[in-house]
């Protein structure tokens with residue numbers, strides 16, 4: 304397993320928000336975390352990189368291969384984030400500093416990870432932009448001068464810059480229109496194939512689960528209520544809540560050549 308979350312509980316002063324969650328993610332897979340709003344998906348993923356505010360207490364263990372991430376100090380976890388674990392968030396504008404160019408973001412990212420040689424930085428930056436089909440002339444622009452789709456391409460480029468073990472994508476297409484969102488997910492899939500990285504993918508969209516995930520876990524009220532292979536869960540959900548979620552997923556109409564409509568969940 305590349306990532307193992309073991310008996311993780313997250314509490315604030317008054318409440319238990321995440322209740323004894325365990326899950327394991329295999330190397331190279333696309334693992335989806337689904338569940339209602341507020342069920343704790345983002346909280347789990349933020350606990351992985353120690354991104355939660357100090358008002359929240361995290362118990363349990365989270366292993367990235369053999370490293371217990373929760374035991375790392377601030378300096379150590381900073382080295383893990385950005386190199387071995389990377390994040391792509393829904394709020395792409397919030398992921399960038401508005402008054403820095405895209406080039407500055409790349410260079411700063413590389414500098415923090417210890418890559419300071421200008422020639423190597425430039426080579427890596429250009430290679431990385433090409434890998435997400437973006438032109439070099441975007442480097443001189445500020446984040447507000449790129450479209451949402453272009454910014455998420457830059458986010459993918461940055462997330463994969465140092466060949467991380469795992470990329471955590473938290474509702475990364477929610478703020479995009481459906482065509483741009485589709486292109487971004489196809490790109491992430493292609494880059495995953497090329498780099499063999501593992502993806503932890505948080506989504507509300509069962510169409511994306513069906514299309515991209517290998518395995519998934521379903522969360523409700525701070526707990527994982529069901530997990531397993533995509534086909535098992537989509538075709539034979541065990542928990543009544545999973546059944547409800549799948550039933551409520553958007554139905555897309557697919558026209559058959561005969562002109563009849565066939566309803567199916569994509």
Ligand SMILES: Nc1ncnc2c1ncn2[C@@H]1O[C@H](COP(=O)(O)OP(=O)(O)OP(=O)(O)O)[C@@H](O)[C@H]1O
Nearest residue numbers: 315320338339340341342343344345346347356359
């Ligand atoms: N800093 C915090 N302190 C206390 N509670 C918090 C904090 N951040 C989030 N919560 C609460 O923790 C619960 C889980 O939130 P989380 O953002 O993980 O849910 P989610 O499943 O990702 O939801 P969504 O799908 O809407 O993004 C929610 O009830 C939320 O209100």
